[in-house]
Amino acid sequence: MVKNTVPYEEKAGLVETSDPEIDKPIFRRSGFAGIDQLGEMDERISAFLLKARRDVGLTREELARLLGLSTQVFGRYEKAISKLHVTRLVHLSEILGFYPMELVYAAAPHLFGKRPEEAEDQIKLAKLIWTLPPSTVSALVHLVDEMHPMSAGGEGSTEKSTPVRAEERFGKASGQALVVDR
Numbered sequence: 001m002v003k004n005t006v007p008y009e010e011k012a013g014l015v016e017t018s019d020p021e022i023d024k025p026i027f028r029r030s031g032f033a034g035i036d037q038l039g040e041m042d043e044r045i046s047a048f049l050l051k052a053r054r055d056v057g058l059t060r061e062e063l064a065r066l067l068g069l070s071t072q073v074f075g076r077y078e079k080a081i082s083k084l085h086v087t088r089l090v091h092l093s094e095i096l097g098f099y100p101m102e103l104v105y106a107a108a109p110h111l112f113g114k115r116p117e118e119a120e121d122q123i124k125l126a127k128l129i130w131t132l133p134p135s136t137v138s139a140l141v142h143l144v145d146e147m148h149p150m151s152a153g154g155e156g157s158t159e160k161s162t163p164v165r166a167e168e169r170f171g172k173a174s175g176q177a178l179v180v181d182r
Contacts, residue, residue, distance in 0.1 A: 031110035032119075039080070041107040046080040048106040052096040053078070066095050099130055 009016070014027035017035050028035050053063050064074035067088075076082035084092075093100050105112055105123045113119035129137065 029110065031108070032116050036108075042080040042083070044107045045084055045103060046078050048103050049084075049092065049096075050078045052092075052098050056096055058096075063095065067091060099127075101126060 008014075009027050013029055015030055015035065016025050017028050019026055019038050021038050053060070058066075060075055060078065061071045064071040067074060073082070077084055077088075089100055089103060092098075093103070102123070105119070109116065109119040109123075111119075112122040129140065132140065
């Protein structure tokens with residue numbers, strides 16, 4: 001068996017960095033303007049939660065009660081003092097009516113695209129899809145599946161295809177399809 005000689009960090013595009021919250025080196029993907037500290041992401045999460053709460057017209061006390069928390073404990077989330085666990089994120093999204101991916105986007109938009117505009121388009125498309133009726137979503141899934149590079153071999157084909165970015169498949173802003181055989 002041949003051992004992979006390229007370290008995982010390199011293949012995944014991770015960069016070694018440090019963060020004041022962690023006493024050992026960590027590996028992260030670079031954002032649009034470098035690598036954000038974890039505390040900066042916590043601040044964006046807090047701002048998102050504060051806005052989401054205000055958008056539905058709840059006071060901090062009312063939301064804390066719905067979460068089964070004291071006002072003081074919930075306030076730590078809005079002040080970026082306490083870390084938000086995934087289970088609490090799910091509970092908050094149930095109460096405040098946001099999609100968990102919206103909060104992830106607020107904290108780390110670089111996970112949604114290589115450039116800010118690309119990331120904005122990705123989350124905008126996701127939000128539009130989330131509001132479609134189920135029958136339209138089903139039809140859209142079928143359409144996108146047919147268009148997707150993974151289905152390039154066609155139905156019943158045993159040919160394997162490699163995922164190809166849209167720019168490679170269709171060219172940059174040319175509107176003309178390129179023939180791509182992989």
